[in-house]
Amino acid sequence: MVNFWSAVFVLPKAFYAKVDSLCAAFLWKNGTSSARGSRVSWIDICKPKYEGGLGLRQLEEFETVFRLKRTWSFFSEPKSLLSRWLKNHIFYRNGFWQIHESPRLSSTVRSMLQLRPMLPDLMRCDIGNGKVASFWFDSWTDIGPLIEIAGDSGPRSLRVRKSAVVLDATSSGSWRLPAARSQQMQTIQIAITAIQPPEASNEPDRFLWRRTPDSFAECVLCSTALETHHHLFFECSFSSAIWQGFASQIRAHPPADLHAAAAWILSSSNRISREEVTLLKLIFQSTIYLVWKERNARIFTSVSTSSSGIHLALDRLLRDRLLSFPASPPAGPSLLSLYFASYRPP
Ligand SMILES: [Zn+2]
Numbered sequence: 001m002v003n004f005w006s007a008v009f010v011l012p013k014a015f016y017a018k019v020d021s022l023c024a025a026f027l028w029k030n031g032t033s034s035a036r037g038s039r040v041s042w043i044d045i046c047k048p049k050y051e052g053g054l055g056l057r058q059l060e061e062f063e064t065v066f067r068l069k070r071t072w073s074f075f076s077e078p079k080s081l082l083s084r085w086l087k088n089h090i091f092y093r094n095g096f097w098q099i100h101e102s103p104r105l106s107s108t109v110r111s112m113l114q115l116r117p118m119l120p121d122l123m124r125c126d127i128g129n130g131k132v133a134s135f136w137f138d139s140w141t142d143i144g145p146l147i148e149i150a151g152d153s154g155p156r157s158l159r160v161r162k163s164a165v166v167l168d169a170t171s172s173g174s175w176r177l178p179a180a181r182s183q184q185m186q187t188i189q190i191a192i193t194a195i196q197p198p199e200a201s202n203e204p205d206r207f208l209w210r211r212t213p214d215s216f217a218e219c220v221l222c223s224t225a226l227e228t229h230h231h232l233f234f235e236c237s238f239s240s241a242i243w244q245g246f247a248s249q250i251r252a253h254p255p256a257d258l259h260a261a262a263a264w265i266l267s268s269s270n271r272i273s274r275e276e277v278t279l280l281k282l283i284f285q286s287t288i289y290l291v292w293k294e295r296n297a298r299i300f301t302s303v304s305t306s307s308s309g310i311h312l313a314l315d316r317l318l319r320d321r322l323l324s325f326p327a328s329p330p331a332g333p334s335l336l337s338l339y340f341a342s343y344r345p346p
Pocket of ligand 1: 219220221222223224225231232236237238
């Protein structure tokens with residue numbers, strides 16, 4: 001709940017402190033009233049395990065993360081209601097990068113604007129049709145925001161407006177740049193010409209979040225494509241092998257797309273038994289869980305499990321879960337025996 005609201009609004013610091021104190025009370029007293037008399041301070045408990053804590057998160061410290069997440073949502077989900085509302089009713093023509101931080105803006109919007117200096121290090125833009133990325137302020141070349149190199153006179157020297165998008169610097173599919181008259185302009189032009197000029201027929205520009213010091217949003221499971229929700233579930237060769245490997249044992253040709261797969265399971269009731277549909281649902285949920293867990297393990301702990309390891313883990317998870325289902329009356333086969341009848345371990 002805290003995460004949900006924090007993704008949308010700036011919440012008062014006192015709110016985070018209160019939730020932290022509720023968590024402390026729950027940990028020490030199994031209640032919500034007070035953690036008075038606790039032997040270890042909440043700050044120490046929230047330290048990482050290797051520093052002697054329990055590795056819990058202190059919500060107050062997460063406030064910046066929530067602010068970054070809001071800002072990231074604004075860039076990465078341009079069609080969301082919040083993004084469109086901010087663009088059309090708050091930022092107007094100045095856009096996110098140029099609007100002044102004034103008291104008339106809400107504290108939520110100001111909290112996003114305050115992060116502007118941090119963003120070039122964390123976010124970059126992959127140019128598609130060039131209609132969204134800011135030419136001067138977004139990081140879309142290898143040298144970061146061009147305004148930082150060109151300075152305030154840059155827009156005049158390069159004859160590109162300060163509020164221009166990347167597409168504005170092209171004409172008929174090529175870069176439209178005047179002769180470079182200074183070292184900085186030369187650096188900028190070299191960086192720009194290394195990038196394919198945008199074309200109106202391309203996909204929209206895409207914002208990427210930094211994953212490691214030198215990688216932006218590459219899929220950690222297959223390392224061959226950008227990680228998107230659509231790619232992970234289940235366009236990715238790693239995750240689709242798991243999902244399709246298990247699901248196809250119950251019904252042939254499972255689709256390699258999350259939404260299509262969900263619809264396929266729902267429509268399966270005409271073709272296969274109710275118990276088999278239940279099995280498919282369980283395989284679907286468990287695959288998503290394990291793929292997501294594996295993705296996080298690779299990013300946050302640098303520990304990776306092979307595809308066959310995930311196969312075994314999924315098999316184990318399914319057996320454990322199915323064991324808890326009783327046989328369907330009267331004395332029909334249990335879901336577990338149905339699973340054993342369908343699935344042959346590799
Ligand atoms: Zn992948």
